[in-house]
Amino acid sequence: MATLAPPPSGSQAVRPRVGQSWLWRLQLLLSNYLPLLLMALLAAGTWWLVKNTPAPDGPMEPVPPRHVPDYRMEGFELQRFDAQGQLRFRIEGAEMRHYPDTDTIEIDQVRLSATGPDGSLTLxxxxxxxxxxxxxxxxxxxxxxxxxxxxxxxxxxxxxxxLRMDGEFLHAFLNRELLRSHLPTRLRYAGGDIQARSFEYNHLDGRLSFGGRSHARIAPRSPRP
Structure with a gap:
């Protein structure tokens, strides 16, 4: 597994070796953008969906737990605005289901969007x-x-x-500030394309790790005038 630690800063900063220059550039870029992806996913996540779920009309008798949904929402779109009335997050899906036995929410054909204070957009x-x-x-x-x-x-x-990430699986953890995938993932950004067997990004310590055999194509920098 290859692990990229946060680049040194301040008086301890050093110039990367030529063979490490693309790793250095990748780490700088991902350390700037992966936290934004993480926060966008989690901020638009399920915690506020629960607040928008329909409440029962009256008291309900306890029933043995079964893995069946207690409510569904079809063709839904939920939006969240900031104090200034600006749209910040939107969640859309073909159907949403809540399972009370595991207290989980499932969404089919989910689409998330998050707009940052600077107008940047994460989809x-x-x-x-x-x-x-x-x-x-x-x-x-x-x-x-x-x-x-x-x-x-x-x-x-x-x-x-x-920056674009494509794969079959992505797991985001709020409390641990972690993004992880155990399946192949492709990362594309300006000047680079990486295909990793797996990856993990820990925002708390700024470490990005790739597991298995990974391939990278890095465009050369333009020569300085």
């Missing part, structure tokens, strides 16, 4: 999403795609994403 789609009731974990499964678009000084979004 995530998957065939299925599963989250626990307290919103501390969110799993995206099947044709997972996460894109990060930057906004210019004029507030206009870029035509192409600055």
């Amino acid at each position: 995530a789609t998957a065939k299925r999403a599963v989250g626990n009731g307290d919103g501390s974990e969110l799993q995206l499964m099947g044709d997972v795609s996460v894109e990060r678009y930057e906004a210019g000084k004029d507030g206009v979004l870029a035509d192409q994403p600055r």
